[in-house]
Amino acid sequence: MDKNRHAHSTRNSRRINRNQHTGKKLAILSLFTSMFLLIGGGLYVTHAIQHDTKETAEEDENNDYQQKAAALVEKIRQAQKEEPIESTEFLETTNDIQTLLYNPAQxxxxxQFSTLKSELTAMIDTIKKDRANHAPRKIVGQLKMTKITEQLNRYQPFITTYTWEKNKQDWSKQTNTGKTSVVVNQKNNQRLTLTDLFTSEANLLAVQQIVQQKLLDDSLDGNAVIDGVLTMPKFSIQDTAFTYYPDKISLNLPDNPTGKKEVTLPYNEITGYINSEFVDPRSLQETPPVALDPNKKYISLTFDDGPNPKTTPKLLDILKDKGVNATFFMLGQNVVKNEAIVKRTAEEGHEVASHSYSHPQLTELSPERINEEVQNTDKAIYRAIGKLPTDFRPPYGAVTPEVAAIINKPIIQWSVDSQDWQSHNVDKIIQRVHDTEYNDAIILMHDIHPETVEAVPIVIDRLREEGYEIIPSKQLLGNKTKPMHMYYGSTDERPIQ
Incomplete structure (x- = not known):
């Protein structure tokens, strides 16, 4: 009986334990269920909040974009109203690209409007096709007018591209200028020409002399290319292509042995030949020409037919001692035999110019022979001093328009003849100069005559006593002599016709 009671008691204990264990499991399961529901609900709430926040941010961002896009268009339109060209707007929107094209009303x-417009259209098309960045864009196209001087306006295609930078929440800006540039003379409303800039063929030919020297200076071996440089076709005021800049000009070159296709010259290097109305005045201020004092008297000493190995060095000694610079019109055949004297002449500040090669009367020669006389002297002087002579005195002063066109240099004549070639007398040379001298005169002498050399110091002293300042002929003539013109003084310039 006791055994039965004990067994029953044991079964009851086990049932109680099972019930308690099951209860614990249910309690734990209930706890986990509650926690899961709590966490899940929290996650859901969090996700909902985040979703709502994201939508709000995107909406705010879109509103910000729309406001800034509208503000940008308004800014573009206001800026366009201030442009000097009156224009009409053409607006086109394709997907996220908006184009504002401004066409001139007149x-x-x-x-060359059609050329400018074609390039502007091509530039816009190129930008539209470039979709490396798929951000929204606004493309503004216009023909921009820039005032260069009172007389000149420049027209160029001009593109401004605005791209939306999402990370910055703002527009970035990039500008592009077209290659075509049309500069317009406001006097006649026509495209600027070389005639506007240089006024005459003679001025342009004077610039060609500067170009020839520049080509030689820039060459590795000037002597190797000098023939081609000297025979380069002449610039034409009608046909020479050029590119205009406010402070310089680029001239297209004919075929030449240097291989250069164009040369660029700052206006301050060609001051005497350029029309200052059409250039930026600041570009001429760096090296203003030194004008002669109108209250002073000036005169020039020039010497022909040298150099002579016996007389020219003595003359150079005298000029150096007196502090006088002169102009030497040299014969090419004497230059090749006395290069050291030519070099000394240039180094001591004197002007070295051309007097032909062998002193013939050029008006009696064929064009081919005239050309040889000129170019052979040019080459001889260049080999001696590295510079081409820019001025020319024809033997006997004989010149015609045909001869002057072949020479293609300014013709420097004289207005006072010392007649040293005739008298060969020191006193007569001195007296002749004294009797015929005047302000602005160019005195003709010859450095090959001993009597001339002996007379020069006395001539210099007397000229100075009478108030003259003695300067080279190029300086007397204002450093602006030009081909197809001849000069007897700075106030006596004559076209060769």
Missing amino acids: TKSIP
Whole structure:
């Protein structure tokens, strides 16, 4: 009986333990269920909040974009109203690219308008096709007019591209200028020409002399290319292509042995030949020409037919001692035999110019022979001093328009003849100069005559006593002599016709 009671008691204990264990499991399961529901609900709430926040941020961002896009368009339109060219707007929107094209209201006043417009259109198309960045864009196209001087306006295609930078929440800006540039003379509303800039063929030919020297200076071996440089076709004021800049000009070159296709010259290097109305005045201020004092008297000593190995060095000694610079019109055949004297002449500040090669009367020669006389002297002087002579005195002063065109240099004549070639007398040379001298005169002498050399110091002293300042002929003539013109003084310039 006791055994039965004990067994029953044991079964009851086990049932109680099972029930308690099951209860614990249910309690734990209930706890986990509650926690899961709590966490899940929290995650859901968090996700909902985040979703709402994201939508709000995107909406705010879109509103910000729309406001800034509208503000940008308004800014573009206001800026366009301030442009000097009156224009009409053409607006086109394709997906996220908006194009604002401004067409001039008056196109007849813009030379080469169709060329400018074609390039502008091509530039816009290129930008539209470039979709490396898929951000929204606004493309603004216009023909921009820039005032260069009171007389000149420049027209160029001009593109401004605005791209939306999402990370910055703002527009970035990039500008592009077209290659075509049309500069317009406001006097006649026509495209600027070389005639506007240089006024005459003679001025342009004077610039060609500067170009020839520049080509030789820039060459590794000037002597190797000098023939081609000297025979380079002449610039034409009608046909020579050029590119205009406010402070310089680029001239297209004919075929030449240096291989250069163009040469660029700052205006301050060609001051005497350029029309200052059409250039930026600041570009001429760096090296202003030194004008002669109108209250002073000036005169020039010039010497022909040298150099002579016996007399020219003595003359150079005298000029150096007196502090006088002169102009030497040299014969090419004497230059090749006395290069050291030519070099000394240039180094001591004297002007070295050309007097032909063998002293013939050029008006009696064929064009081929005249050309040889000129170019052979040019080459001889260049080999001696590294510079081409820019001025020319024809033997006997004989010149015609045909001869002057072949020489292609300014013709420097004389207005006072010492007649040293005739008298060979020191006193007569001195007296002749004294009797015929005047302000602005160019005195003719010859450094090959001993009597001339002996007379020079006395001539210099007397000229100074009478108030003259003695300067080279190029300086007397204002450093602006030009081909197809001859000069007897700075106030006596004559076209060769």
